[in-house]
Amino acid sequence: MDVQILTQCLELMGERCADPAPLVFQRLFAENPAAEALFVRDTAGLVRGEMMAVTMEALLDCAAGDAYAVNLVEIERVNHEGMGVSPEVFDTFFRVVMAVFQDILGPDWTNEMDGAWRRVLGKFPHALA
Numbered sequence: 001m002d003v004q005i006l007t008q009c010l011e012l013m014g015e016r017c018a019d020p021a022p023l024v025f026q027r028l029f030a031e032n033p034a035a036e037a038l039f040v041r042d043t044a045g046l047v048r049g050e051m052m053a054v055t056m057e058a059l060l061d062c063a064a065g066d067a068y069a070v071n072l073v074e075i076e077r078v079n080h081e082g083m084g085v086s087p088e089v090f091d092t093f094f095r096v097v098m099a100v101f102q103d104i105l106g107p108d109w110t111n112e113m114d115g116a117w118r119r120v121l122g123k124f125p126h127a128l129a
């Protein structure tokens with residue numbers, strides 16, 4: 001079950017990295033340098049932390065059968081345009097999160113995990129585009 005595999009990834013991440021959010025945003029800003037300016041007022045990283053938490057919850061919900069996640073993310077995609085985040089940049093976020101998990105898990109990142117992440121990301125219409 002994909003939800004169990006994703007949960008296992010989260011547990012392994014928790015053992016190795018107290019907070020992956022800074023790594024995720026570092027990678028996001030490396031790919032999209034203009035995006036960093038959007039967070040100038042987020043000095044304590046609270047908005048970034050909240051965004052990361054919502055994203056992980058959405059991934060787990062989607063893996064468990066999608067009670068709300070695909071809808072929520074489609075709505076956030078439009079909302080974010082109003083915050084200055086283009087859909088193209090927004091769409092990279094799940095892929096960036098997956099890449100950070102892959103990096104941190106290193107040799108413990110299995111083909112099974114890769115398959116589960118790709119299946120779940122594939123349910124969001126733009127995440128793997």
Ligand code: HEM
Pocket residue numbers: 028035038039047050051054055058073076080083085089090091092093094
């Ligand atoms: C799966 C993708 C994403 C999801 C689910 C998501 C979700 C959210 C949520 C729930 C908030 C509200 C947080 C709060 O203030 O309590 C938020 C805020 C924000 N997001 Fe995202 N986000 C995503 C991707 C992105 C990307 C790629 C960027 C830009 C590079 C971005 C930029 C922002 C900014 C600037 C805010 C703060 C707005 C403010 O000043 O209050 N988001 N996001």
